[in-house]
Amino acid sequence: MTEQRRKAVREAGEYKQMSVTINTMSDDFIRFTVDGLTPSTANALRRTLMDDVPKLAIDKVIFHHGQIRDSEGNVYDSSLPLFDEIVAHRLSLVPIVSDLSMNFRDNCSCKGEGCPLCTMTFSINKIGSGVVNSGDLQPVGKSDLVPADKEIPIVKLGPRQAILVTAEAILGTGKKHTKWQVTSGVSYKYHREFLVEKKKVKNWETYKNHCPDSVLSENAERIVFSDDNRCTFLSQLLDNPDVKVTEDDTKYVFQFETDGSLKAIDVLDYALKRLSQRLNLLLDSVVGD
Amino acid sequence: MVPGPRGRNLTGDYMIIPVRCFSCGKVISSSSVKFEEKMADIRKTGREPTPDEISREMESLGIHRYCCRRMILSHIDLIDEILPFS
Numbered sequence: 001m002t003e004q005r006r007k008a009v010r011e012a013g014e015y016k017q018m019s020v021t022i023n024t025m026s027d028d029f030i031r032f033t034v035d036g037l038t039p040s041t042a043n044a045l046r047r048t049l050m051d052d053v054p055k056l057a058i059d060k061v062i063f064h065h066g067q068i069r070d071s072e073g074n075v076y077d078s079s080l081p082l083f084d085e086i087v088a089h090r091l092s093l094v095p096i097v098s099d100l101s102m103n104f105r106d107n108c109s110c111k112g113e114g115c116p117l118c119t120m121t122f123s124i125n126k127i128g129s130g131v132v133n134s135g136d137l138q139p140v141g142k143s144d145l146v147p148a149d150k151e152i153p154i155v156k157l158g159p160r161q162a163i164l165v166t167a168e169a170i171l172g173t174g175k176k177h178t179k180w181q182v183t184s185g186v187s188y189k190y191h192r193e194f195l196v197e198k199k200k201v202k203n204w205e206t207y208k209n210h211c212p213d214s215v216l217s218e219n220a221e222r223i224v225f226s227d228d229n230r231c232t233f234l235s236q237l238l239d240n241p242d243v244k245v246t247e248d249d250t251k252y253v254f255q256f257e258t259d260g261s262l263k264a265i266d267v268l269d270y271a272l273k274r275l276s277q278r279l280n281l282l283l284d285s286v287v288g289d
Numbered sequence: 290m291v292p293g294p295r296g297r298n299l300t301g302d303y304m305i306i307p308v309r310c311f312s313c314g315k316v317i318s319s320s321s322v323k324f325e326e327k328m329a330d331i332r333k334t335g336r337e338p339t340p341d342e343i344s345r346e347m348e349s350l351g352i353h354r355y356c357c358r359r360m361i362l363s364h365i366d367l368i369d370e371i372l373p374f375s
Contacts, residue, residue, distance in 0.1 A: 081368055081375035082304060093308035095316060134319075151319035152308055158372045184315040185354060259316050 020272070022265075023229055023253070030264035031255040033191065033228060041279075042252045046186050048278060049254075049271045051174035053182045055261045056098040056120055056145065059172070061088040064164035068127070076127050076162035082155050087165075090155070092179045094134040095148040095259040096120070096169055100270065105170050120145050120169040128157030137167070145169075148260030182267055183256045191251035194225040194234065200242040207233065228253045304368040312356035320350040321361045 017036055024031040034045070063084050068076045080087060103109070108118035121140040126132050135150030157163060174181035193216065196204050204223055208215060211231035216224040227234045237243045258264050306321045327346050331338045338346075343362075352358055 079375055081372050090305075090308050093316075149316055149319050151322060152316065153305060153318060153322060155305065156368045156372060158375060161375070178309065178314050181314050184310070184313045257315065259314070 020268075025264060027263050028260055029255070029257045030268060031229065031253065032268065033251065033253050035251045037250060037252055039249055041275075042188055042254075044279065045254070045271065045275050046188060048275045049183050049186045049256055049267065050181060052274050052278070053262070053267050053270050054098070054100060054104070054171045054173050055180055055182045056096040056102070056169045056171055057177070057179040058088075058092045058094065058096070058122070058167045058169045060168040061091055062166045063087075068162040068164050070127055070162075074127075076160055078162060078164065080155055080161065080163060081158065087155050087163075090152075091134075091137075091165075091167055092177075094137065094152055094154075095261040097145050097148050098171070098182075098261045099142070099145060100171075100262070100266070102171055104172075114168065114170075116141060118170060122167045122169065124154075124163055124165050124167070126157065126163050128161040129159045131156050132163055182258050182262050184259065186254070186256040188252045188254040190247040190249055191253055192227055193246050193248075194227070194237045195244040195246070196223050196225065196237070197242065198222060201240065207237065210234075304371060305366060306364050307360060310354075310357040310360050313354060315352075315354075315357050317352065317357050317360050320352055321364065324350060324352075324361055 019035045021033045021035075022030065023033060034042070037045070061084075063078070065078050068078055070076065082090075102120075103118040105112055105114065105118045108115060110118065120142065122137045123140055124132065124136050124138070126136050132154045133150060134147040134152035134154060136154075137147050139146055155163065172180035196207070198204050198221055207225060208218075208223065210233040211225065213229055214225045214227060214231050214234060216226050218224070225234055225237065238245065256264070256267075258267055262270075306318045308316060308318045310317050324346055328338050328343075331342060347353075347358055347361075352361065
């Protein structure tokens with residue numbers, strides 16, 4: 001589809017410029033407001049955040065079977081209290097700090113064989129007894145791509161037991177498996193305003209004292225609150241018949257947390273770019289040329 | 290911890306705490322280890338942890354949703370029971 005046609009389609013609908021404001025942000029949590037969305041686009045953004053942001057996850061685990069010897073010549077057994085499949089599955093769910101400049105294996109120049117551009121290799125070599133943690137995953141190659149959480153118990157080893165595995169991590173998206181899902185608890189709500197007439201609601205000052213950050217505007221007769229940034233005290237206003245509650249279905253408050261493999265702001269940045277790609281993909285396939 | 294009837298629990302017959310929450314996908318296993326340590330500390334003083342203490346500990350670990358909380362609260366670790374037989 002030509003750019004001209006695309007522009008015509010945009011102008012035919014009620015196209016509004018989207019704007020994003022960040023309310024709260026830390027490395028693994030973000031709350032932001034998006035203005036100029038339709039309900040369907042808001043849900044599309046939610047789904048993009050959940051299942052179309054790539055990250056690294058372990059996809060192949062090779063177990064060493066048989067005897068394992070340490071440097072002093074002691075012999076250990078490679079059998080584990082859990083099945084190899086369960087250990088491999090637990091390893092795959094470990095969040096790994098990801099580098100989005102890596103290639104997807106399908107689109108890589110190695111044509112799916114596996115190379116340093118698309119694959120990250122890890123190894124575990126531990127002798128019992130003790131707990132094998134995700135921190136025991138040693139990166140081979142790029143040393144900055146390590147498990148984001150180092151205290152995840154993978155398996156317990158008894159005396160005379162040892163584990164020796166090689167694992168390959170590749171990029172993927174949550175569409176295929178949860179191990180590639182960066183975000184959890186992705187949710188959104190309408191921007192909501194509570195219009196309080198000071199004459200009718202006598203205790204308006206209590207609300208103001210409890211939630212000073214939630215005050216949008218105030219004059220002699222009325223005060224307006226918003227629950228964009230959570231303040232549980234405001235929920236009492238919902239039951240009060242004298243309070244006028246208005247919801248805006250073009251302004252959404254989103255929040256989500258990440259598992260540590262990517263920073264929340266990077267996830268949002270990627271998802272917003274990806275969303276417009278996805279919407280254009282849809283437009284191209286529906287309208288044709 | 291004493292296992293329930295036939296050692297079954299809500300989060301299935303998992304020998305070891307699941308890595309992620311079944312419902313939302315948050316990594317809960319590392320928090321679970323810290324949570325159990327805290328609870329063991331309280332039990333050492335000769336009493337059971339109160340609901341308030343449990344709730345406060347969950348909040349401080351960042352486990353806010355009830356889907357993640359049930360993963361930790363209802364889990365019974367059985368790996369030590371099967372360890373001698375592997």
